[in-house]
Amino acid sequence: xxxxxxxxxxxxxxxxxxxxxxxxxxxxxxxxxxxxxxxxxxxxxxxxxxxxxxxxxxxxxxxxxxxxxxxxxxxxxxxxxxxxxxxxxxxxxxxxxxxxxxxxxxxxxxxxxxxxxxxxxxxxxxxxxxxxxxxxxxxxxxxxxxxxxxxxxxxxxxxxxxxxxxxxxxxxxxxxxxxxxxxxxxxxxxxxxxxxxxxxxxxxxxxxxxxxxxxxxxxxxxxxxxxxxxxxxxxxxxxxxxxxxxxxxxxxxxxxxxxxxxxxxxxxxxxxxxxxxxxxxxxxxxxxxxxxxxxxxxxxxxxxxxxxxxxxxxxxxxxxxxxxxxxxxxxxxxxxxxxxxxxxxxxxxxxxxxxxxxxxxxxxxxxxxxxxxxxxxxxxxxxxxxxxxxxxxxxxxxxxxxxxxxxxxxxxxxxxx
Amino acid sequence: xxxxxxxxxxxxxxxxxxxxxxxxxxxxxxxxxxxxxxxxxxxxxxxxxxxxxxxxxxxxxxxxxxxxxxxxxxxxxxxxxxxxxxxxxxxxxxxxxxxxxxxxxxxxxxxxxxxxxxxxxxxxxxxxxxxxxxxxxxxxxxxxxxxxx
Numbered sequence: 001x002x003x004x005x006x007x008x009x010x011x012x013x014x015x016x017x018x019x020x021x022x023x024x025x026x027x028x029x030x031x032x033x034x035x036x037x038x039x040x041x042x043x044x045x046x047x048x049x050x051x052x053x054x055x056x057x058x059x060x061x062x063x064x065x066x067x068x069x070x071x072x073x074x075x076x077x078x079x080x081x082x083x084x085x086x087x088x089x090x091x092x093x094x095x096x097x098x099x100x101x102x103x104x105x106x107x108x109x110x111x112x113x114x115x116x117x118x119x120x121x122x123x124x125x126x127x128x129x130x131x132x133x134x135x136x137x138x139x140x141x142x143x144x145x146x147x148x149x150x151x152x153x154x155x156x157x158x159x160x161x162x163x164x165x166x167x168x169x170x171x172x173x174x175x176x177x178x179x180x181x182x183x184x185x186x187x188x189x190x191x192x193x194x195x196x197x198x199x200x201x202x203x204x205x206x207x208x209x210x211x212x213x214x215x216x217x218x219x220x221x222x223x224x225x226x227x228x229x230x231x232x233x234x235x236x237x238x239x240x241x242x243x244x245x246x247x248x249x250x251x252x253x254x255x256x257x258x259x260x261x262x263x264x265x266x267x268x269x270x271x272x273x274x275x276x277x278x279x280x281x282x283x284x285x286x287x288x289x290x291x292x293x294x295x296x297x298x299x300x301x302x303x304x305x306x307x308x309x310x311x312x313x314x315x316x317x318x319x320x321x322x323x324x325x326x327x328x329x330x331x332x333x334x335x336x337x338x339x340x341x342x343x344x345x346x347x348x349x350x351x352x353x354x355x356x357x358x359x360x361x362x363x364x365x366x367x368x369x370x371x372x373x374x375x376x377x378x379x380x381x382x383x384x385x386x387x388x389x390x391x392x393x394x395x396x397x398x399x400x401x402x403x404x405x406x407x408x409x410x411x412x413x414x415x416x417x
Numbered sequence: 418x419x420x421x422x423x424x425x426x427x428x429x430x431x432x433x434x435x436x437x438x439x440x441x442x443x444x445x446x447x448x449x450x451x452x453x454x455x456x457x458x459x460x461x462x463x464x465x466x467x468x469x470x471x472x473x474x475x476x477x478x479x480x481x482x483x484x485x486x487x488x489x490x491x492x493x494x495x496x497x498x499x500x501x502x503x504x505x506x507x508x509x510x511x512x513x514x515x516x517x518x519x520x521x522x523x524x525x526x527x528x529x530x531x532x533x534x535x536x537x538x539x540x541x542x543x544x545x546x547x548x549x550x551x552x553x554x555x556x557x558x559x560x561x562x563x564x565x566x
Contacts, residue, residue: 363421
């Protein structure tokens with residue numbers, strides 16, 4: 001055995017080199033270098049993801065779990081390999097617990113539709129004020145169908161969850177507790193392990209919306225002990241139209257199918273059908289094979305990166321951006337200041353609407369999100385109709401922040417003369 | 418003038434800072450709630466119709482500079498105008514916001530400033546919300562709610 005075979009590959013923390021892996025970041029927008037700061041909406045993909053999806057489409061395109069021919073076997077192998085990569089990425093116990101969906105939204109709807117069948121009048125679903133619409137509306141629909149009640153735990157003025165209030169809203173009527181790991185609008189990181197313990201103590205099952213967490217934090221679903229964990233491929237440097245629902249085997253096995261169709265059945269007759277084993281029972285129809293293969297490539301890529309260094313780097317960007325915003329942009333105010341929050345900077349500037357900011361900084365090559373961020377209750381809580389939001393990824397650098405601030409200066413100049 | 422100055426002309430900035438006809442109208446005969454679901458802009462339009470004339474008109478709401486200025490400019494222009502004239506103006510504004518650059522409608526005066534949004538497809542709805550609300554308030558097919566979707 002050679003020495004090289006003993007070497008454990010070092011995790012990458014060379015962020016300038018990592019940035020070079022993302023072709024989209026090398027373009028000019030309106031003649032200016034792109035500063036892409038809309039990562040919480042969707043993140044860019046590294047070239048290895050594009051190559052994996054291109055290979056799948058050019059040579060391996062066929063259906064999965066059906067054909068006995070070589071292309072179908074290759075596609076099936078690539079698809080199932082991606083499942084095992086995702087399993088390892090979140091430390092699930094088995095690939096049976098990894099269900100592919102269209103995204104976080106579909107993952108949550110799956111649980112609301114399937115697990116939700118057992119809810120009855122008098123039952124309660126507990127969520128928090130921080131949720132994205134996708135972790136509110138499926139539960140509202142479920143409550144309308146079942147007669148259950150939607151209960152909302154409040155947040156504090158800094159955008160952190162009031163954990164004590166969350167706890168007082170848990171009771172033996174709470175059947176489901178659903179909350180974000182990281183808030184998309186404010187960046188607040190919830191104490192999800194603690195919330196899960198408290199919800200379990202009350203007898204509720206727990207769903208965590210991890211869409212904003214997996215791109216930035218190492219997530220271990222067994223350590224969190226949640227029953228469900230939902231996330232999207234396109235926010236973790238993979239393709240759109242891909243998502244994951246992690247579910248504990250013991251819970252998934254008690255649930256009826258979500259959608260009916262091919263792949264989710266064992267036998268079908270007009271009298272009765274029997275259903276396939278996990279996870280296929282919840283994957284009716286031909287899945288987004290190309291996208292899932294790309295998601296697998298994104299996971300492979302993320303596994304090469306030092307996530308502790310990612311946290312430090314993103315935190316440094318957030319600190320720099322916050323400091324410059326408050327020091328150099330007159331009338332700027334940060335919305336969401338929870339301690340230890342993720343690298344999301346939501347802000348308003350006196351007298352300039354967020355959409356005007358978004359349009360003006362775009363002309364400087366800076367992409368930010370402006371609006372309600374699909375979190376209208378959060379906006380109402382802070383008395384704003386909209387905010388501007390810069391959200392960072394590990395490929396961002398200090399130059400991106402400086403271009404944002406320069407764009408905001410231009411907005412102030414236009415509006416205040 | 419660069420493209421941003423073309424969009425944010427002085428008349429737009431002025432009407433955003435000091436919107437005309439802003440507030441509720443107690444004796445309104447028509448009230449329309451307009452919403453732009455893309456961005457959450459909201460406006461409520463109050464119209465007092467007397468015979469075939471817009472005797473008074475006011476608006477309330479929150480939105481970007483384009484949306485507020487468009488509402489303000491619209492109310493300023495149609496206050497006191499016959500309904501038929503307001504509806505004809507709606508058509509010309511629609512042409513201004515979405516039509517070709519070669520033949521912009523003439524005679525719009527200040528309202529021509531709204532044409533700057535043509536370079537910004539995602540912002541056209543900001544400018545058009547107030548006009549859809551107007552059409553819905555005084556047109557034949559009246560509704561209490563309009564959206565830009």
